[in-house]
Structures are given as C-alpha cells and as structure tokens.
Amino acid sequence: MKINKMLSVCMAGMIVLSTMYSNGTIFTPFAHxxxxxxxxxxxxxxxxxxxxxxxxxxxxxxxxxxxxxxxxxxxxxxxxxxxxxxxxxxxxxxxxxxxxxxxxxxxxxxxxxxIKTTEKPLLQFVAMSDLHIGSSNGDTQGNSAEALAKIKARYTSNFDVISSIFKNPDAILIAGDAINDNGDGLGANHAIVQNIFKEQLARTNMTNTRVQFAMGNHDDKVEKAIKNYPPEWFTTQPNGYYEQTIGGYSFIFLNGNNYNIDLGQRIWLKNRLSAITSNAANMNKPIFITLHQPVTGTVMDGQQTSNPNLYKDLQNYPQVVVLSGHSHLNINDDRAIDQKDFTSINVGSMSYIEVDHGYSAVTVEGLADGRFEFPVNQAQFIEVYADRIEIDRVEFNGDAGSIYLGGKWQGTPNPPFNSAGALAGKKWVVKLQGKTKEEIKKNFTFTSNNRNTTSPQFPADPDLRMTAGTNNIPMLSFRQATDDQSMHHYQIIISKKSTGVAVKTLNVLSDYYFSPIPNRMNIPIAGLDKATAYTMTITAVDAYGNKSSTLQSSFTTGSLPLN
Ligand SMILES: [Ca+2]
The missing domain is CATH 2.60.40 (Immunoglobulin-like)
Incomplete structure (x- = not known):
C-alpha cells in the first residue's frame, strides 16, 4: 500500500508533518x-x-x-x-x-x-558483575604499570561512587568475570582484583565491607580463584560454591559454569534452601543467590541464560532473589528484573554494557548497524528493610561514547567521568510478604502479567526535521519520545514518494542507557538519492514493544549527490 493512501486511511493516531530541505541548508549541531x-x-x-x-x-x-x-x-x-x-x-x-x-x-x-528516609536498612550491599579486570583497556595482561594505573583510576572513581551512596556497606558482591581469562591461564589476575579492592576499601574507610566472589566463565579455574582471594572472600570448596551469613541473611554463591551437571552442588543447594526455609522465622526473609549466568526463563538474557536445572531447584522458594550478570545487558531496561516463582535481577556490567541485539545506534562515526555494546558501567545498590528490598540502579559511568572507533575496540572508558553516580532508572521495590509461599508469589509485582503496557509518547512538538547533515549524508532529527520506563528504539521507514516502496527500514536505539539521555535523535541517513521526494514514518517503541503514535513527514533531497 502506498504511503499516501495509508495517510488518508490512518490519519487518527498520526502526526503529519512536512519538511523540505535542500543541500544548501546548513544544519549546525551544538558546538561542543x-x-x-x-x-x-x-x-x-x-x-x-x-x-x-x-x-x-x-x-x-x-x-x-x-x-x-x-x-x-x-x-x-x-x-x-x-x-x-x-x-x-x-x-x-x-x-x-x-x-x-x-x-x-x-x-x-x-x-x-x-532520597531515602531516616529509616535504617538492616542490610546494604552492592552487587556487581563482569569487571573483566586485566583486559579492558586493550592491555591484555593488566600487569603493566600503565594498565594497573588505569585500573586503579577506574576503581578509585567507582569506589567514590559507592562511598557516596553506601558509606560502609555490609558487602560488595562480585557475580563473576572479575578477570578476563579466555582459557589462557590468567588466573593470577585475581590477585590484581584483590589488591585493587583492598586498597579502595582502605582508602574509603569501608571497614565493615565484606567482598564475596562467585565464579564466572572468564575467571580461569576455581583453584586459581581460591589461591588468589582471601578465604573469607570465596571458599575452599573445590567447585567454588558456598554460603555466607551477612547481617543475619543467607547469601549463597553458586558456580554457574557447571551447575546444571554438578549433582553435588544441586543437592547441597536444595538441602540448604530446605533447611533455611524450614525455620518459620525465615518465611519472609530474602535468600540471596549470586551466580554469574542468569537463570533460564527469567531476566532478559540475550541468549546467555543457562542452567535450566537451577530454575527447577529454585521454583519452590519464592524467598530467593537471584543476582546474576554475564549477559552485560543494561539495567536501565526494566526487563532486568523478573518475578515468577522467585525474583531474578540482572546486576549489570562493570566493563561495558549491551542491549538486545538487532538494532542500529548513532555513533560519532555515523549510524552503526547491529551495534549492541556501549561504554557504560553499572551495578545494583541493594538495601534490605524488615518488609522490603529496595534496589537502586546506578551508573558508575554513564557518559555517552562509542565502544568502537575506526573499527577498534575502545574498551572500558577511563575517568574522569561526567556522569559518575547517575541513576539508571527508578528504584525497584521487592516485597516478600505472605503467610505461605503461594501468598508471597501472589504479591510479586515484576511478573509477565504485570508487563508494562504504557506506550511511549512523542512531545507535542517533536520538531521533526530532515536536514542536510554533514559529509553529504542527510540527518534526520527529532525530539525524543518519552516512556514511563525506558524509551527503547525507533522504527523508521523511509519510502520513495513516487512508488511508495520502502528504501530504508531502521530500528535505531534511543541511547536510553547514557546519562544524560540525548533529548533529541540526530540520525544520519546514508544511501538516499539526490533530488528525490521521500516520505518517512517514525514510531517510538518501548522495551516491551508498546508503540507510540506514528510521526509522518515528507522531504525532498537536494540536487547534489549524496553519500
Ligand atoms: Ca512503556
């Protein structure tokens, strides 16, 4: 169907605009x-x-x-x-x-x-994952003086953020991939993690703060982690699973690399869950389970979940709160928390974040297709109160940037950061209330039934423009839509006016993971013909697929050749 025809049929719910531009128009981005x-x-x-x-x-x-x-x-x-x-x-x-x-x-x-109240939490801890220390700046070993200085600078900034939120937290949990071993025997780099963390705990006077580590797939062998961490940070159990009591709460750490096939680990976990919950006093107390890989069928996963047997082993324990990493998927997205039979939380990544795959993103080098990695670092700040858990999502670095420049991986960015300590979204509150397990589950709020249904909305004046852009690549520009959660991406269809045939179909990420979030999108559109009339439609889509009204406009390119 031709766009023109669609216009007359679908006027309701559409905002129709018309812009013209020629190559002579000068678009001036804000000087910086x-x-x-x-x-x-x-x-x-x-x-x-x-x-x-x-x-x-x-x-x-x-x-x-x-x-x-x-x-x-x-x-x-x-x-x-x-x-x-x-x-x-x-x-x-x-x-x-x-x-x-x-x-x-x-x-x-x-x-x-x-902003909290004077009510004192019973427990405060930070849950982080995917530090990948020792590789994140292109320094493969992390043991040169220059590489160490960069890691130290980064964690000085990170601990300044932690300290500004939790002065003396009960714990910092590392949900795996503390280092970046790829089967190349880098297990000794766990000692770098230990040294950096000890130095920062001392510098920030976190005298009460325990560090607990869980095995990830880039952490070399369990024995290397045992050798390079103090016993109280980890375990001597040969497959690296263990339990600690912190502030009266049970913290279980699993080896997600082989949980599914490790019958001994499964039996141990089932026994522990049964024993903890058999005490009536524990009915409404969370049991925190930290492991690297997200549990199958819970938080958004990017095809990275594993251990279906773990879901089975947890499904009768609604008191369980799983804290996992591995996917690097950003925590701005509310699909990073999930409740069905228990609660699952993606804790984010301390090296770089990802979005679900299959989208394009605007970078300083133009529109990059299939871009899913961004130089942002995040973690969860968790407080336990008698009747609830409060989870604040925090960006250690939210500055906009590109993870590739000239085709080269840029790695974890280095401080100073302009947006260290920005919030990555609204606080999540989890209540584990109920006299029975069934009652607790009935009170879950982050369920698929409660899935977000509110659509994004464009502002009253989206100020949609097609401009000449730079390097003979026209630039599509409009003010961002807003959503009650996070504005995920835009569906953009550009069609030739003469034929109605779509020449460009783009799904462009909204950059919602940066702080601040860009207030308008400036999207270079390469590959158009000169002196040609086009129509375009733009629809804002949230993380759950809810769609805004569609903006519609037309434009005619100038007479000079375009890139
Ligand atoms: Ca929404």
Whole structure:
C-alpha cells in the first residue's frame, strides 16, 4: 500500500508533518568545547540522602548560563534555566546540567540523588558483575604499570561512587568475570582484583565491607580463584560454591559454569534452601543467590541464560532473589528484573554494557548497524528493610561514547567521568510478604502479567526535521519520545514518494542507557538519492514493544549527490 493512501486511511493516531530541505541548508549541531565552558557543578555531592535535599547549580565559567533537567535528559536551550533559586529534591532524581556561553555548550553531566528516609536498612550491599579486570583497556595482561594505573583510576572513581551512596556497606558482591581469562591461564589476575579492592576499601574507610566472589566463565579455574582471594572472600570448596551469613541473611554463591551437571552442588543447594526455609522465622526473609549466568526463563538474557536445572531447584522458594550478570545487558531496561516463582535481577556490567541485539545506534562515526555494546558501567545498590528490598540502579559511568572507533575496540572508558553516580532508572521495590509461599508469589509485582503496557509518547512538538547533515549524508532529527520506563528504539521507514516502496527500514536505539539521555535523535541517513521526494514514518517503541503514535513527514533531497 502506498504511503499516501495509508495517510488518508490512518490519519487518527498520526502526526503529519512536512519538511523540505535542500543541500544548501546548513544544519549546525551544538558546538561542543569542554575547554571553553566548564560543566556546571552542584552545591551538594550526588549520593544517598535521608531527607529531601536543596541544591544550587554553578558554572565555574563566568557569565555562562546553566540549563538543567530533572528527568534524566540532556538540557538544551528549551530546558529550565537555573536562576539561583535552590532546587529541592524530595524524591530520587537525576539532575542533568549543561552550561552555555557565546554559542558554546559545556560538557553535560548528570548527578544522581538517592532520597531515602531516616529509616535504617538492616542490610546494604552492592552487587556487581563482569569487571573483566586485566583486559579492558586493550592491555591484555593488566600487569603493566600503565594498565594497573588505569585500573586503579577506574576503581578509585567507582569506589567514590559507592562511598557516596553506601558509606560502609555490609558487602560488595562480585557475580563473576572479575578477570578476563579466555582459557589462557590468567588466573593470577585475581590477585590484581584483590589488591585493587583492598586498597579502595582502605582508602574509603569501608571497614565493615565484606567482598564475596562467585565464579564466572572468564575467571580461569576455581583453584586459581581460591589461591588468589582471601578465604573469607570465596571458599575452599573445590567447585567454588558456598554460603555466607551477612547481617543475619543467607547469601549463597553458586558456580554457574557447571551447575546444571554438578549433582553435588544441586543437592547441597536444595538441602540448604530446605533447611533455611524450614525455620518459620525465615518465611519472609530474602535468600540471596549470586551466580554469574542468569537463570533460564527469567531476566532478559540475550541468549546467555543457562542452567535450566537451577530454575527447577529454585521454583519452590519464592524467598530467593537471584543476582546474576554475564549477559552485560543494561539495567536501565526494566526487563532486568523478573518475578515468577522467585525474583531474578540482572546486576549489570562493570566493563561495558549491551542491549538486545538487532538494532542500529548513532555513533560519532555515523549510524552503526547491529551495534549492541556501549561504554557504560553499572551495578545494583541493594538495601534490605524488615518488609522490603529496595534496589537502586546506578551508573558508575554513564557518559555517552562509542565502544568502537575506526573499527577498534575502545574498551572500558577511563575517568574522569561526567556522569559518575547517575541513576539508571527508578528504584525497584521487592516485597516478600505472605503467610505461605503461594501468598508471597501472589504479591510479586515484576511478573509477565504485570508487563508494562504504557506506550511511549512523542512531545507535542517533536520538531521533526530532515536536514542536510554533514559529509553529504542527510540527518534526520527529532525530539525524543518519552516512556514511563525506558524509551527503547525507533522504527523508521523511509519510502520513495513516487512508488511508495520502502528504501530504508531502521530500528535505531534511543541511547536510553547514557546519562544524560540525548533529548533529541540526530540520525544520519546514508544511501538516499539526490533530488528525490521521500516520505518517512517514525514510531517510538518501548522495551516491551508498546508503540507510540506514528510521526509522518515528507522531504525532498537536494540536487547534489549524496553519500
Ligand atoms: Ca512503556
């Protein structure tokens, strides 16, 4: 069916726009010169507060105007201008800031404020995964002085973030892939992890903080981990599974590399779960199970789940909260938490994040097809209260960037980061309440039945434009849609007006995993013909496939040849 015909049929629910451009039109992206205008700073550090907090914003560049947003998006000239009146944050908020002077924008920064109450949690811990220490900067061994300095700088920044949220957490859990062994015998790099963590715990005065490690697929052999960690960080059990009691709560650590076929491990786990839950006092207490690989059929997996037998072994224990990594899938996406027979949480990645595969992404080098890896580091900050668990998703580095430049893997980015400590989404609250196991399960909220059904929405004026772009590649530009959770991607179809035949069908990621989130998409569209009329439709889609109304527009390319 021709687009023109579709237009007349489907006017309802569509916003119809029309733009024209020629090659003579000049599109000027915002100038970006960090040295000229300094990024604004806040009067109070980001982190965890027990009451609402009032902040002021300041650019250290004289005469610069500060723009800000409180919804996690990149401020621009249409955002609120900071006027000197303190901003009061009563709930957890990402404060994103940018300064502007003489046509030049500063770097953007996002400061995450976690607002709690004076109620004291019974337990506080950080769950992280996929550190891949020893390889993440292109230094394959991680044992050169330069490589060590980079790792140290990164973990200095990371522990500054931890310390700003949890001053003295009960534990830091590492859900595997602490190092980057690929069957090449790098197990000794666990000693680097131990040294870095010990140094940072001492520097930040985390005297109460235990470190617990679970085996991943890049951690070499269990015996290497045993050899290179203090016994209290791991276990001497030859297959690397164990239990610790932290603050009165059971923490079980599994070896997910071979759980499915390790009958001894399965029997041990089943016995432990049975023993813990046979005590009526434990009916509504979480049992935290940390392992590297996500459990089959739970959190979004990127085809990386394994251990179907583990699902069977856990399905009668709704008190279980599984903390896993391995997929690197980002925790901005609410599919990173799942409840059915128990609770499963993806803890994110400390080296680079991924999105589900099959999408395109805008990078500094243009539109990259099939791009799913991004230079962002994340982890979960978990607090246990008597009646609930609160989970805050935190970005150790949320700065926008590209993981490949010139085709070369860029690895984990190095500090300083503009957005260290930004929030990766709204807090999750898990309640394990009920007199029976069935009752507990009935109170689950992160279930497939409760699956998000709210569609993304474009702003009233999406300011949709096709511009000349750069390098003779036209640039599609529009203000981002918003969603109640995360705005995942845009379906873009460009068709020749004369034939109605689609020449481009794109699924472009919205960059929702960066902090701040870009407020508009600027998508280079290569491969169009010159002097040709096109129509285009753009639909915003959330992580669950809910779709916005479709924007529709037309444009005609200029007379000069296009790339
Ligand atoms: Ca939604």
């Amino acid at each position: 010169a960090a040295t000229a205008v300094n990024k604004p700073v806040t009067s109070k550090p980001s982190g965890r507060y027990e009451q609402s907090v009032a902040i002021t914003l300041n650019s250290t560049t004289t005469g610069a105007t500060v723009f800000y947003t409180l919804d996690g998006t990149l401020p621009d000239e249409t955002s609120p201008k900071y006027t000197g009146t303190p901003i009061v944050l009563a709930d957890s908020t990402n404060v994103s800031v940018r300064a502007f002077k003489d046509g030049v924008w500063s770097d953007a920064a996002t400061y995450g404020y976690i």
